[in-house]
Amino acid sequence: MGLLTRTYWTLAAAGAAYMLALIALTVPSIQRNATYAHNVNPARWQDLSDVEYFGLIKQQVQPFTVKTIDEEILYCWHILPLHLYKEHQSTLQATPKLADYSVASQQPNLRLLLENPEARLVILFHGNAAHLGSGHRVPTYQNFLSLSTPERPVHVIGFDYRGFGLSSGSPTEDGVILDGVTLLSALTGHDKPSSPTDFTDKVIQSMTSSNSTISADRIVLVGQSLGTFVSSATYHAWTLQLQRPAPKALVLFASFPSLPKLLDTYSIKGLTPPLLSPLIAWPYLQSIFLGKIVDKWETVRRLTELVRAPDVPLDLTIIHAKNDWEVLWGNGRENWEAILEEVGSKEVYAEKIKTGEEAWTRLRWDGGAAKVVRWELLEHGGHNRLTTSEQGKLAVWEALDAPRRV
Numbered sequence: 001m002g003l004l005t006r007t008y009w010t011l012a013a014a015g016a017a018y019m020l021a022l023i024a025l026t027v028p029s030i031q032r033n034a035t036y037a038h039n040v041n042p043a044r045w046q047d048l049s050d051v052e053y054f055g056l057i058k059q060q061v062q063p064f065t066v067k068t069i070d071e072e073i074l075y076c077w078h079i080l081p082l083h084l085y086k087e088h089q090s091t092l093q094a095t096p097k098l099a100d101y102s103v104a105s106q107q108p109n110l111r112l113l114l115e116n117p118e119a120r121l122v123i124l125f126h127g128n129a130a131h132l133g134s135g136h137r138v139p140t141y142q143n144f145l146s147l148s149t150p151e152r153p154v155h156v157i158g159f160d161y162r163g164f165g166l167s168s169g170s171p172t173e174d175g176v177i178l179d180g181v182t183l184l185s186a187l188t189g190h191d192k193p194s195s196p197t198d199f200t201d202k203v204i205q206s207m208t209s210s211n212s213t214i215s216a217d218r219i220v221l222v223g224q225s226l227g228t229f230v231s232s233a234t235y236h237a238w239t240l241q242l243q244r245p246a247p248k249a250l251v252l253f254a255s256f257p258s259l260p261k262l263l264d265t266y267s268i269k270g271l272t273p274p275l276l277s278p279l280i281a282w283p284y285l286q287s288i289f290l291g292k293i294v295d296k297w298e299t300v301r302r303l304t305e306l307v308r309a310p311d312v313p314l315d316l317t318i319i320h321a322k323n324d325w326e327v328l329w330g331n332g333r334e335n336w337e338a339i340l341e342e343v344g345s346k347e348v349y350a351e352k353i354k355t356g357e358e359a360w361t362r363l364r365w366d367g368g369a370a371k372v373v374r375w376e377l378l379e380h381g382g383h384n385r386l387t388t389s390e391q392g393k394l395a396v397w398e399a400l401d402a403p404r405r406v
């Protein structure tokens, strides 16, 4: 075979393999495996109860579970800031045991959160693949925990969506939203939604204020990558559908408008060309493929609805790094621009907090409930390191200490 023939067949084979892969991806279960990547699961060989392995102190972590209405068990970590561990070391259990939230909330670790009205809680909604202790996730918890002070302690909860880590089941869009809502319900003492998909049932608004609960306005939701979708959708379901009191703030690291929009530009680890770029000459094929996406992860629609809703308070930060080669920064920018458009001609108070073209911009207006939206674009931080950076910490700090709403 001549070189040309060989080249030709190699390219044809590569093209055929690519097409086959795309066709396979239209099968919902294969597609979900690729997008959630939950079966890339080191919990199969790592022991999540051995938190020292992940860089944490045993007594610092209370593992607990919450159960969803469709019977999935979600695995969570409550992590104490180091100064509280140090101060209470003698009264903390030697090895806090895994327990349902109802039991874990009576243990010394969670008491420190629940009994101090000044204490705040950051919940991290992690990105796709692996589990709550993987990669940069523990350094992310540590980064936010370091905002803790004796006057205003900051606790962190990390958790795995269904099908990730030790959590049962497998992820779907409705499922992971239900997971976020279920965790918030347990923490705030609200009833669990009575249906896995319908959050509009008004009968379930009841709330028990017991010694196991914390009010939503002490909780900041932080999402990274896939977690920006889950946290936004949780906030949306919680406030707009369930009509429950809003969490204190929502901070999105490396967000994107929706999965179809993301796939247009998504590159695996920044190493491959954008996934759909080979189809650039066939927009028709591209749109067929995008139409086959089962879980659309529509963040932009939810964010604009939150911005529009007259009586839902919103303190939202959208932050992205220019050198994020996985979710290109234009994705986060699209969310911001859609919000600007939604805000339209409202009387807004806008300020540039830092100098520079894309610096911190903060929009504030009063549409019934107070709204604050910030956009920050950083030079550095990539896709994953951003949440462990000082800038990332500052963004969460702003959200934690933003003045109380009226």
Ligand SMILES: *[C@@H]1O[C@H](CO)[C@@H](O)[C@H](O)[C@H]1NC(C)=O
Binding pocket: 106, 111, 211, 212
């Ligand atoms: C919380 O309330 C329950 C039920 O009233 C009670 O049994 C328990 O001792 C209380 N726990 C704490 C730490 O106060």
